[in-house]
Amino acid sequence: MSERKTGKAGEIRSYLIGYGLALLLTCAAFAAIRWQSFAATTTLAVLFALALAQVIVHFRFFLHIRLSRSSRDDLQLILFSALIVALMVSGTLVILFNLRQRMM
């Protein structure tokens, strides 16, 4: 029950931590483009890694999706959707880039 006592303050702090982390990741991504110091492919990899981290931060701190047992339904739905999205997006990209290569 100690969680209940710190309820409101703890929840506000959780949102603020999420906001701070998201802000940090956003600024890092924009800074990596504003002052480009790596090769193009490295920069792209850094961008995607930062975006993935920020998506996880948003799910964890703003949408309250956790790995604990109680929120498993939501989590399963999200992971399943992520699988479908990954299949469709990567499939589209592979097939159409291959098609373009053959037509050039």
Added chain:
Amino acid sequence: MTSSELRHTGLNLGGTGEISHEQAETGLFGFWVFLMSDAVIFALLFATYGVMLSATAGGPTPTAEYKIGPAFIETLLLLTSSLTFGMASITMKHDARPRGLFGWLFVTLLLGLAFLGFELHDFATMVGDGAWPMRSGYLSAFFALVPLHGLHVLFGSLWIVVMMVQLAVFGPDARVKLNILRLGLFWHFLDIVWIAIFTIVYLQGLIR
């Protein structure tokens, strides 16, 4: 129930006792299914954009059209609006009077509208430069993807207005609270889509 207190910190109605967690979760889970189907639509538009990226047909290129400043400001506006909506959820859960909730919703609405203003200004500049949807495959894909997100934000803003009216008419009863929880999921979800947009569209387009 103690373990469940933590699970949807801002999203459950634990403190209010009007709706049980299970009831609230069934209603919210249905909305999650809608959100994920929406995510699939966005994902396919992202795939289309990726394929079309080099199809500029001799017209405007991403590097020439995107500006990092406005994109950064839009990102900050939307991110901050996510925080203020979180504050609205917390106020709704812990405060019986609707005034604080009303205020946070209003701040979120203003941030959303500011975001839309900046975005419209961006689009107007692009069209002014001759970068309009019919110019090339790349621009068609861009204008299918990014304004669709803007349209979502517009409907989210309308929804905030509707919830403020419901709050004023009905007061913070269980149904209104559940609706605000759904709106919260929608609003946070739009911010996640925007992460993908500023990374894949704007920042990737500006890599030299």
